Amino acid sequence: MTGKLTTHVLDTAHGCPAAGLEIELWQIDPLQAASLIKTVTTNSDGRTDSPLLADTDLKVGIYELRFAVNAYFKSKVSELPDPPFLEVVPIRFGIADVSAHYHVPLLCSPWSYSTYRGS
Structure with missing residues (x-):
């Protein structure tokens, strides 16, 4: 079994998937600068069209997902504070464990967020 990394973003302010939200995936190396691996945008279901990492691309290490929630909510909400x-x-x-499925969902609004390790 090969592992993979996936994500899913839910807009809790509107009760729907967060379609069109930009996500960056970074690899974090404590001895070097962080490295941008890829930038993706969520589809109509709030997911990416394919795993963020899979097979031999999934390696042991520290990673960071950066979700551009302000840009997403600016397109949905007419009045947001500035700065957000x-x-x-x-x-x-x-x-x-590179043979495991790591699912990192984000539930968010313009004022809050939560996450967990999903399946």
Whole structure:
């Protein structure tokens, strides 16, 4: 079994998937600068069209997903504070088992967010 990394974003302010939200995936190396691996945009279901990492691309290490929530909510909500309460939501996590499925969902509004390790 090969592992993979996936995500899903839910807009809790509107009760729907967060379609069109930009996500950056970074690899974090404590001895070097962080490295941008890829930038993706969620589809109509609030998911990416393919896993963020899979097979041999999934390696043991520390990663960070950066969700551009302010840009997403600016397209949905007519009045938001300037500067916004949340601009980018970073979620830093570790991958220890490359044969496992790591699912990192984000539930968010312009004022709050939560995450967990999903399946």
